[in-house]
Amino acid sequence: MFSKSIFNRVASKAAARTMATAAGTSAKAASSSKFLITGAALAGVTASGLLYADSLTANAMTAAEHGLHSPEFDWPQNGPFETFDHASIRRGYQVYREVCAACHSLDRVAWRTLVGVSHTNSEVKAMAEEFEYDDEPDDDGNPKKRPGKLADNIPGPYPNEQAARAANQGALPPDLSLIVKARHGGSDYIFSLLTGYPEEPPEGVVLPVGANYNPYFPGGSIAMGRVLFDDLVEYEDGTPATTSQMAKDVTQFLNWASEPEHDERKRQGLKAIIILSSLYLLSVWVKKFKWAGIKTRKFTFTPPKPRK
Amino acid sequence: MLSSIIDYVEELKDQFVPYVAKAEDDVEDSNDADEDEDEDDEDDEDEDEAKDQYDELKEECLNTEKGKELHHHYLECAERVQKQKEQPGYEDLEHKEDCVEEFFHLQHYLDSCAAPRLFSKLK
Amino acid sequence: MLSNLVRSPVALRAISKPVAMTTAKMSTTQLLSKSTYRTPDFGDVIKEDRNMDKSRVFSYFMIGSMGLLSSAGAKSTVETFLSSMSASADVLAMAKVEVNLANIPLGKNVVVKWQGKPVFIRHRTPHEIQEANEVDMSSLKDPQTDADRVQNPEWLIMLGICTHLGCVPIGEAGDFGGWFCPCHGSHYDISGRIRKGPAPLNLEIPAYEFNGDKVIVG
Amino acid sequence: MSFASVYKVLFKRNSIFVGTVFVGAFLFQTTFDSAITKWYENHNKGKLWKDVKARIGAPEEAEDDE
Numbered sequence: 001m002f003s004k005s006i007f008n009r010v011a012s013k014a015a016a017r018t019m020a021t022a023a024g025t026s027a028k029a030a031s032s033s034k035f036l037i038t039g040a041a042l043a044g045v046t047a048s049g050l051l052y053a054d055s056l057t058a059n060a061m062t063a064a065e066h067g068l069h070s071p072e073f074d075w076p077q078n079g080p081f082e083t084f085d086h087a088s089i090r091r092g093y094q095v096y097r098e099v100c101a102a103c104h105s106l107d108r109v110a111w112r113t114l115v116g117v118s119h120t121n122s123e124v125k126a127m128a129e130e131f132e133y134d135d136e137p138d139d140d141g142n143p144k145k146r147p148g149k150l151a152d153n154i155p156g157p158y159p160n161e162q163a164a165r166a167a168n169q170g171a172l173p174p175d176l177s178l179i180v181k182a183r184h185g186g187s188d189y190i191f192s193l194l195t196g197y198p199e200e201p202p203e204g205v206v207l208p209v210g211a212n213y214n215p216y217f218p219g220g221s222i223a224m225g226r227v228l229f230d231d232l233v234e235y236e237d238g239t240p241a242t243t244s245q246m247a248k249d250v251t252q253f254l255n256w257a258s259e260p261e262h263d264e265r266k267r268q269g270l271k272a273i274i275i276l277s278s279l280y281l282l283s284v285w286v287k288k289f290k291w292a293g294i295k296t297r298k299f300t301f302t303p304p305k306p307r308k
Numbered sequence: 309m310l311s312s313i314i315d316y317v318e319e320l321k322d323q324f325v326p327y328v329a330k331a332e333d334d335v336e337d338s339n340d341a342d343e344d345e346d347e348d349d350e351d352d353e354d355e356d357e358a359k360d361q362y363d364e365l366k367e368e369c370l371n372t373e374k375g376k377e378l379h380h381h382y383l384e385c386a387e388r389v390q391k392q393k394e395q396p397g398y399e400d401l402e403h404k405e406d407c408v409e410e411f412f413h414l415q416h417y418l419d420s421c422a423a424p425r426l427f428s429k430l431k
Numbered sequence: 432m433l434s435n436l437v438r439s440p441v442a443l444r445a446i447s448k449p450v451a452m453t454t455a456k457m458s459t460t461q462l463l464s465k466s467t468y469r470t471p472d473f474g475d476v477i478k479e480d481r482n483m484d485k486s487r488v489f490s491y492f493m494i495g496s497m498g499l500l501s502s503a504g505a506k507s508t509v510e511t512f513l514s515s516m517s518a519s520a521d522v523l524a525m526a527k528v529e530v531n532l533a534n535i536p537l538g539k540n541v542v543v544k545w546q547g548k549p550v551f552i553r554h555r556t557p558h559e560i561q562e563a564n565e566v567d568m569s570s571l572k573d574p575q576t577d578a579d580r581v582q583n584p585e586w587l588i589m590l591g592i593c594t595h596l597g598c599v600p601i602g603e604a605g606d607f608g609g610w611f612c613p614c615h616g617s618h619y620d621i622s623g624r625i626r627k628g629p630a631p632l633n634l635e636i637p638a639y640e641f642n643g644d645k646v647i648v649g
Numbered sequence: 650m651s652f653a654s655v656y657k658v659l660f661k662r663n664s665i666f667v668g669t670v671f672v673g674a675f676l677f678q679t680t681f682d683s684a685i686t687k688w689y690e691n692h693n694k695g696k697l698w699k700d701v702k703a704r705i706g707a708p709e710e711a712e713d714d715e
Contacts, residue, residue, distance in 0.1 A: 063412050068416060083689075086696060086698040110521065113520075118701070150524055151521065237705070244363075248430050267686065285493050
């Protein structure tokens with residue numbers, strides 16, 4: 001069925017093309033319009049055939065399969081000239097470290113990138129030194145460990161994927177470095193997911209063993225359980241650590257991790273827009289100026305008087 | 309979170325066995341759910357609001373006209389499904405109804421109602 | 432449109448004029464006197480109170496500002512491309528290594544990795560410093576005083592790569608109480624200078640600076 | 650300065666004109682950049698790292714919302 005319709009389509013396209021050339025060259029308008037009409041009809045029939053063929057394999061999607069669409073929140077970085085809230089990033093790192101980091105890695109983020117974003121140089125150095133990294137083997141070839149440096153990446157909780165799966169009943173906690181970019185809905189989705197665990201799934205929903213219900217997760221059944229509870233962490237700046245506060249902060253942190261260039265990008269964008277739009281206006285003016293002489297040129301023709 | 313909604317459902321379940329639950333009555337009882345939540349949070353930070361801002365807003369939204377209506381729809385569905393579950397041969401049914409759609413409608417409304425106001429309450 | 436233009440006598444004349452000029456080789460004055468082309472009267476489009484200087488300055492200003500913005504843009508574009516060739520942040524982060532000297536006891540060697548290369552750090556004893564200073568310059572293959580090789584005589588910091596074929600010498604070995612390269616038998620003294628064997632030069636000194644108890648190599 | 654003198658000083662000689670444009674481009678780049686940065690940082694006051702740094706540097710300072 002499908003191959004047939006493909007063939008039909010190709011054939012009709014070829015027909016349409018020959019018709020078009022025929023129409024272009026021949027002067028007989030009547031026959032060319034006839035060709036066009038048959039071509040259009042053929043194309044229409046083929047298209048509907050294709051659509052029908054497609055519909056045969058289509059599955060009905062339920063709302064649950066799509067997942068609940070997350071609402072839009074007033075993120076500090078919403079708007080073309082708005083930066084991240086770095087105080088929130090700082091708190092968010094704390095939430096990541098104390099909560100998320102138990103299962104989720106942050107492979108693509110190096111310690112040094114936190115410097116000047118959410119922590120001072122010495123703070124990050126101290127944080128990095130708490131972790132051990134593989135060092136060069138010693139003189140006898142035995143593996144050695146060294147404390148972390150700024151140049152190292154933030155270590156994950158598991159040495160490899162198998163270990164991560166084994167510790168989580170076969171589910172792999174995704175790396176969070178780019179999670180905000182990797183999920184439809186971005187920050188809004190992450191925030192909704194973190195705050196959106198109902199205490200009971202809706203009536204009639206049957207979950208697999210070990211799964212949790214979250215309406216925002218496509219399919220509704222998610223291996224990750226609710227992790228954020230009020231006062232789970234204690235913020236150094238005294239911000240009350242409610243669930244939504246922590247969710248906001250950690251989402252802000254993860255958004256920064258996904259888009260570390262964000263603030264600078266918006267600054268550069270502002271510059272680029274100003275420069276390019278003024279260049280555009282100037283070039284319009286210069287074009288008019290250059291053409292003015294040509295466009296206002298006058299030709300007058302006085303026929304020469306006959307000499308004789 | 310959705311704790312309050314779920315509380316209603318649970319209460320409803322409890323009540324269900326002896327007699328047919330009255331959905332509207334449960335909505336009025338929302339204060340009970342509040343107290344349950346407060347117990348968890350009150351331990352260390354007294355001067356701060358002990359309750360999650362998002363939950364508070366959602367609860368507020370649940371008590372609006374539309375929130376009540378959607379909640380009522382959900383409860384009705386929950387009741388129906390409960391009933392079906394008690395029918396003999398439920399396990400073998402080819403199609404089992406669930407309340408995801410009603411839940412989504414309610415939840416979507418609560419989200420759209422609470423989300424725009426939430427971040428002004430957070431830091 | 433084009434055909435109209437070609438058919439119109441004016442355009443025809445305008446086009447054929449240079450041809451006529453080359454073939455007939457007429458002088459400009461001759462040509463002008465023969466030509467029927469005259470500058471027409473623009474009186475109806477020229478403003479009465481026009482200020483030539485003002486409009487000219489304005490035109491130049493506009494063109495100049497376009498050039499200014501374009502060159503500023505071109506400059507930053509070029510700069511961006513050039514800066515993409517310089518070391519990236521992760522390389523720069525590795526470019527320096529910080530070593531805490533307080534952990535190195537007197538008379539001990541420490542080897543640290545710096546940009547993938549071993550760096551020897553030796554906490555020299557007064558006796559060793561004296562020994563390094565007493566060497567006769569004329570006996571050296573690559574003459575260099577010990578003072579040229581150290582910032583602080585107590586600390587000898589150098590790249591641990593034999594200048595012969597790039598092996599890593601062994602510390603506290605060799606005939607001169609310094610380093611010995613096991614590959615081809617080069618002997619270095621306590622100041623890292625080549626004394627015996629095939630290596631042509633002394634062990635290289637990297638850039639480093641002291642910062643309190645720490646030394647930053649790189 | 651009349652228009653005529655502006656013309657004479659800046660535009661009459663092409664080398665001076667082009668030179669002015671290039672020198673202007675350099676000056677413009679730095680001033681424009683700092684002006685934009687200043688505005689941007691002012692616009693986002695309270696959210697930037699330098700503000701946060703100042704806040705955590707001073708012990709127990711009352712924190713303003715963004």
